[in-house]
Amino acid sequence: MGPINNSWFQPHILLPTGIHGLESVQIWISTPLCVMYLIAILGNCTILFVIKTTSSLHEPQYLFLSMLATTDLGLSLSTLSTVLNVFLLNHREIEFHSCLTQMFFIHTFSCMESTILLAMAFDQFVAIHNPLHYTVILTPARIIQMGLTVVVRTVIVMVPLPILLKRLPFCKDVILPHCYCYHPDVMKLVCGPVRVNMIYGLSLVICSFAIDSMFIFISYTFILKTVLGILKALITCVFHVFTVFIFYVPLIVLALIHRFGKFTSPLLHVTMADLFLVLTPVLNPLVYSLKTKQIR
Numbered sequence: 001m002g003p004i005n006n007s008w009f010q011p012h013i014l015l016p017t018g019i020h021g022l023e024s025v026q027i028w029i030s031t032p033l034c035v036m037y038l039i040a041i042l043g044n045c046t047i048l049f050v051i052k053t054t055s056s057l058h059e060p061q062y063l064f065l066s067m068l069a070t071t072d073l074g075l076s077l078s079t080l081s082t083v084l085n086v087f088l089l090n091h092r093e094i095e096f097h098s099c100l101t102q103m104f105f106i107h108t109f110s111c112m113e114s115t116i117l118l119a120m121a122f123d124q125f126v127a128i129h130n131p132l133h134y135t136v137i138l139t140p141a142r143i144i145q146m147g148l149t150v151v152v153r154t155v156i157v158m159v160p161l162p163i164l165l166k167r168l169p170f171c172k173d174v175i176l177p178h179c180y181c182y183h184p185d186v187m188k189l190v191c192g193p194v195r196v197n198m199i200y201g202l203s204l205v206i207c208s209f210a211i212d213s214m215f216i217f218i219s220y221t222f223i224l225k226t227v228l229g230i231l232k233a234l235i236t237c238v239f240h241v242f243t244v245f246i247f248y249v250p251l252i253v254l255a256l257i258h259r260f261g262k263f264t265s266p267l268l269h270v271t272m273a274d275l276f277l278v279l280t281p282v283l284n285p286l287v288y289s290l291k292t293k294q295i296r
Contacts, residue, residue, distance in 0.1 A: 011170045014099045014186070016179045018086045030087035037084070040076045044069040060138040061127070064120045067147050071116060075109040078102055079180045086179040099181040100162035107183060108158045111204070114212040115150045121219035129226045157204060164200060168192040247280045 018026045047069040051057045082102065085091040094102070127134050161183055171191040178185060187197050250272040257268065 010166070011096050011174045011189075013093045013095055013174065014181070014189070015092050015175045016082050016086050016094055016181070017092065017175060017177060018179055020177075026087045026090065030084065033083060033087055037076055037080055041073060044073040044076075048073075058140070060123055060134070060140075060143055061120075063140065063143045063147075064116060064123055067116045067150075068113065068120065071109050071113040074105065075113065078105040078109060082181070083179045094181065099176075099186065100165060103165075103181040103183055103186060104158055104162050106180065107161060107204075108154050111154045111158060111208045112150055114209050115154065118212045118216050118219075119146055119150070121216045121223075125219045125223050125226075128223050154208075157208070160200060161204075164197045165190070168194065168197070243280065243283045246283060 019029065048066055051062050051066045051069075079102070082094055085094075123138060126137050130137070165183075165186060168190045169192045170189055173189060176182075176185050176189075183201055187194055187201070190197075253268075253272045257272065
């Protein structure tokens, strides 16, 4: 390969790199990378196959899971070629337009995954907070519409990324700091004005990842609140069972003692009578009244 011409308006190739300083052992790093890619691809393909072929899994949560598996599969395949080329084959060249295409798919699938994670958080919220209307709110048709909306919205907002980069001159270095094409890394190689690119990229991060993560946090906050409410109701039920136990056990024991316990200790008589006549009236106001918000 000849010397790099710094006056290029658009470079013919870009040079992805592996881990700086570990070039001599990159072939060994490729082995766990291959295993990880194999697990990711086979795992997500298995999830898709099982959900598709099992009619009982055609429910909202599993449909969202299949969407997530699809985006994970797409994200893995987007970086597979360059990562293995660099680490396994030590081939450090990627055609410029191929780099822009890879960049588009990396950011597109990342954005899709963020939105699907938000949809899954909403699914969990509906399932826990309003289980009786779960299947009414999240019908298969509505889930498909949500999935198509995610795809269309993400593709529309990500298309300008490579277009905005393609119009700029690349008169700096052509070496990428990673083994794949990432928008901020490619943008650093530009010697023209990148203000529009920076503003648009930041807007995408804020409008997609930041907002999605905020709503995911809100969803799980409501889920936690609902779960704590259920836990509070469960604790109240435990107290109710305890007071019922305190009421009936001494009553039954006293009835048995008076009829069949002629040789039992007087202490047992007194204890059971006190539990029945004294402890129950003490516990009932605490359990049934003070724990009720309206009465407090």
